[in-house]
Amino acid sequence: MSENTNEFNQPDPEQYSPNKKGPIGRMLSPVAGFGVTFSTLFRPVVTEQYLPNTGKKKNEAHIRPRYHGLHKLNRYADGLEKCIGCELCAWACPADAILVEAAANTPDAQYSPGERYGRVYQVNYLRCIFCAYCIQACPTRALTMSNEFEIVGQTRESMIYEKENLLVPLAEGMLQPPHPMVEGTTDADYYKGNITGPTQAQVDWVREHRPDDPSLATAKVAEVNAR
Numbered sequence: 001m002s003e004n005t006n007e008f009n010q011p012d013p014e015q016y017s018p019n020k021k022g023p024i025g026r027m028l029s030p031v032a033g034f035g036v037t038f039s040t041l042f043r044p045v046v047t048e049q050y051l052p053n054t055g056k057k058k059n060e061a062h063i064r065p066r067y068h069g070l071h072k073l074n075r076y077a078d079g080l081e082k083c084i085g086c087e088l089c090a091w092a093c094p095a096d097a098i099l100v101e102a103a104a105n106t107p108d109a110q111y112s113p114g115e116r117y118g119r120v121y122q123v124n125y126l127r128c129i130f131c132a133y134c135i136q137a138c139p140t141r142a143l144t145m146s147n148e149f150e151i152v153g154q155t156r157e158s159m160i161y162e163k164e165n166l167l168v169p170l171a172e173g174m175l176q177p178p179h180p181m182v183e184g185t186t187d188a189d190y191y192k193g194n195i196t197g198p199t200q201a202q203v204d205w206v207r208e209h210r211p212d213d214p215s216l217a218t219a220k221v222a223e224v225n226a227r
């Protein structure tokens with residue numbers, strides 16, 4: 001015990017020499033510490049001001065192309081939702097930030113191809129760590145992440161985004177669901193990307209069931225929907 005203590009009190013000077021500087025080096029040491037500070041003063045500024053402070057618009061923000069922002073729930077070209085309510089995204093989420101409740105599609109209310117759709121879809125942005133595991137887990141590419149970075153709220157409840165906050169709006173030519181799938185197709189045709197837009201039969205179905213639907217005026221019937 002005492003032998004070890006002596007070793008500790010008398011370190012080998014060949015291996016341990018805390019200050020090898022001479023008197024001038026020791027005198028300049030405090031000033032040398034400012035070298036980094038002074039040299040940085042003359043380098044270009046890398047700090048980016050938040051947009052409202054710069055007068056820039058949001059689309060001028062300097063965002064990396066693969067930035068993980070707000071989630072998006074996507075649609076097929078005929079307007080049906082890609083989400084089938086399988087909950088794989090929720091199970092993959094390490095932060096337990098996603099809640100999905102599925103419901104059955106019916107002939108009168110078909111929201112997505114196949115048997116089920118996501119009736120409830122929530123992302124809790126107080127929990128989300130933007131890791132994108134949910135994106136990787138999604139089998140239909142229903143879920144993606146956008147570059148939208150302004151995810152804010154004044155209450156805890158407002159930080160839970162609902163399906164209506166995440167579902168993308170209809171793109172040009174799409175038909176508002178619910179409506180039947182493209183006639184003669186299965187959900188596999190949708191997954192393979194064979195659907196290029198609504199058909200006349202789908203437009204007619206919506207016209208019969210929801211004659212006031214505004215998407216009827218803009219729906220563009222696809223010339224070819226591969227079967």
Ligand code: SF4
Pocket residue numbers: 092093094095096097098123127128129130131132133134135
């Ligand atoms: S990005 Fe990550 S933390 Fe956020 S919801 Fe998806 S899996 Fe969960």
Ligand code: SF4
Pocket residue numbers: 082083084085086087088089090100118137138139140141142143
């Ligand atoms: S977003 Fe994708 S993984 Fe999540 S429930 Fe919908 S289809 Fe399933």
